[in-house]
Amino acid sequence: MSMVEFKKVSKQFGTHRVLQSIDLAVDHGEVAVVIGPSGSGKSTMLRCINVLEKVSDGDLLVDGLSVLGKPRDIRRIRLEAGMVFQQFNLFPHLTAMQNVMFGPIRSRGKSKAEAREIAAGLLRKVGLGDRMNHYPSQLSGGQQQRVAIARSLAVGPKLMLFDEPTSALDPELRQEVLRVMQTLATEGMTMIVVTHEMGFARRVGSRLLFMDGGQLVHDGKPTDLLSHPPSERFREFLQHVH
Amino acid sequence: MTFEWTAIVDALPDLLQGLELTMMIALAGLAGGIVVGALTGALLTYGGWLAQAPAQIYVALIRGTPITVQVMFIYFALPILMNIRISAVNAGILTLIINSGAYNAEIIRGALESVPTGLKEAGLSMGLSFRKVLAYVIAPIAVRRALPAMGNQLVSVVKDTSIFLVIGVGELTRRGQEIMSANFRAVEIWTAVAVIYLIVISILALSLRFVERAARLP
Numbered sequence: 001m002s003m004v005e006f007k008k009v010s011k012q013f014g015t016h017r018v019l020q021s022i023d024l025a026v027d028h029g030e031v032a033v034v035i036g037p038s039g040s041g042k043s044t045m046l047r048c049i050n051v052l053e054k055v056s057d058g059d060l061l062v063d064g065l066s067v068l069g070k071p072r073d074i075r076r077i078r079l080e081a082g083m084v085f086q087q088f089n090l091f092p093h094l095t096a097m098q099n100v101m102f103g104p105i106r107s108r109g110k111s112k113a114e115a116r117e118i119a120a121g122l123l124r125k126v127g128l129g130d131r132m133n134h135y136p137s138q139l140s141g142g143q144q145q146r147v148a149i150a151r152s153l154a155v156g157p158k159l160m161l162f163d164e165p166t167s168a169l170d171p172e173l174r175q176e177v178l179r180v181m182q183t184l185a186t187e188g189m190t191m192i193v194v195t196h197e198m199g200f201a202r203r204v205g206s207r208l209l210f211m212d213g214g215q216l217v218h219d220g221k222p223t224d225l226l227s228h229p230p231s232e233r234f235r236e237f238l239q240h241v242h
Numbered sequence: 243m244t245f246e247w248t249a250i251v252d253a254l255p256d257l258l259q260g261l262e263l264t265m266m267i268a269l270a271g272l273a274g275g276i277v278v279g280a281l282t283g284a285l286l287t288y289g290g291w292l293a294q295a296p297a298q299i300y301v302a303l304i305r306g307t308p309i310t311v312q313v314m315f316i317y318f319a320l321p322i323l324m325n326i327r328i329s330a331v332n333a334g335i336l337t338l339i340i341n342s343g344a345y346n347a348e349i350i351r352g353a354l355e356s357v358p359t360g361l362k363e364a365g366l367s368m369g370l371s372f373r374k375v376l377a378y379v380i381a382p383i384a385v386r387r388a389l390p391a392m393g394n395q396l397v398s399v400v401k402d403t404s405i406f407l408v409i410g411v412g413e414l415t416r417r418g419q420e421i422m423s424a425n426f427r428a429v430e431i432w433t434a435v436a437v438i439y440l441i442v443i444s445i446l447a448l449s450l451r452f453v454e455r456a457a458r459l460p
Contacts, residue, residue, distance in 0.1 A: 079369035089364035107369040135460045
């Protein structure tokens with residue numbers, strides 16, 4: 001069974017069709033990198049997976065659970081699919097430590113002591129062992145995004161979704177976030193990453209998806225697609241992001 | 243004229259009794275107004291059409307009429323319409339709850355709406371129900387944002403209690419008026435009344451600023 005399976009998924013905002021009959025299966029352990037021009041539907045596709053957007057047509061299975069299911073199923077999907085946002089979205093009233101403890105306590109019902117142990121381990125893993133008691137506003141963008149990754153991991157997801165995780169960061173802060181993501185990938189985490197980081201796509205991605213106009217246009221190995229662009233549109237796009 | 247300090251000294255026990263009633267009414271009104279305001283504010287922000295409409299009508303009704311008319315209606319008209327008896331003090335408390343509830347509702351709606359959607363999504367994406375997201379993410383942030391405006395509202399609740407002299411509630415202003423009509427020492431009595439209000443409200447405003455500072459995020 002695939003980790004994520006899109007079955008003719010369409011998404012419509014009013015009269016605007018953002019996703020047009022997407023078919024896609026992502027397996028366990030894959031690192032799928034999604035690229036494409038802005039407005040091509042990349043983020044919407046990602047947000048459909050953990051039901052921050054409802055699909056308008058078709059079906060979408062996450063670890064066998066349908067996004068069209070009952071609220072209880074949707075909460076289970078969200079427990080399994082962690083999300084990292086472009087704007088980090090850390091809780092400003094909680095410290096880094098409390099942000100990471102939040103999921104284990106509030107959605108997994110863990111004790112404070114257990115949650116603290118999980119959080120401390122993850123914050124050290126993302127290189128922020130010395131920033132645990134800082135508030136988000138006291139951290140750099142790169143540090144905030146690493147806390148956000150730790151916060152998602154703390155819930156214990158089987159799948160991680162990244163929505164342009166480095167787009168809001170200054171170039172010199174991107175690497176620290178990409179390194180954490182690369183570590184995660186080598187550990188075997190299933191990941192779907194919407195990004196413009198071609199270096200990351202080539203180095204870490206096991207699969208590259210090119211979206212345009214709400215459709216999945218190309219799907220293949222990153223090295224193959226990047227060295228032999230299969231369409232003029234794709235070649236054009238690559239020239240713009242480089 | 244000479245300023246008769248003794249007039250104030252003589253009036254003080256009575257005035258302080260009035261103050262006690264003022265504070266009692268104000269505190270009950272504050273507490274009730276916060277509860278009503280929070281519920282109505284949440285309905286205005288998150289309720290469906292069916293919940294929003296009555297909440298909007300309630301807020302428009304209260305903000306569109308003077309509080310004096312509201313208390314008159316509750317004390318004199320409501321008993322006739324609904325065949326219930328209500329004491330003047332209870333009518334005052336009820337008026338304050340309904341009145342400040344409407345103003346609080348708008349403040350709370352604004353604060354709830356000001357919390358970025360991304361934070362709600364972050365909470366939801368971790369598998370929390372919307373209720374939990376509201377309780378643990380949105381509310382703690384919204385409360386901090388609502389504090390300054392709520393503070394002003396709380397201060398005006400205390401001052402609004404003076405209106406209840408029109409239905410004969412023996413609160414501070416009414417006591418002052420009664421004493422004054424017996425001894426005609428208008429300057430002394432109204433000075434004393436004003437100073438008592440000023441002291442109480444200054445203490446309230448200072449403690450609100452203290453709470454605001456304590457809740458402020460780094």
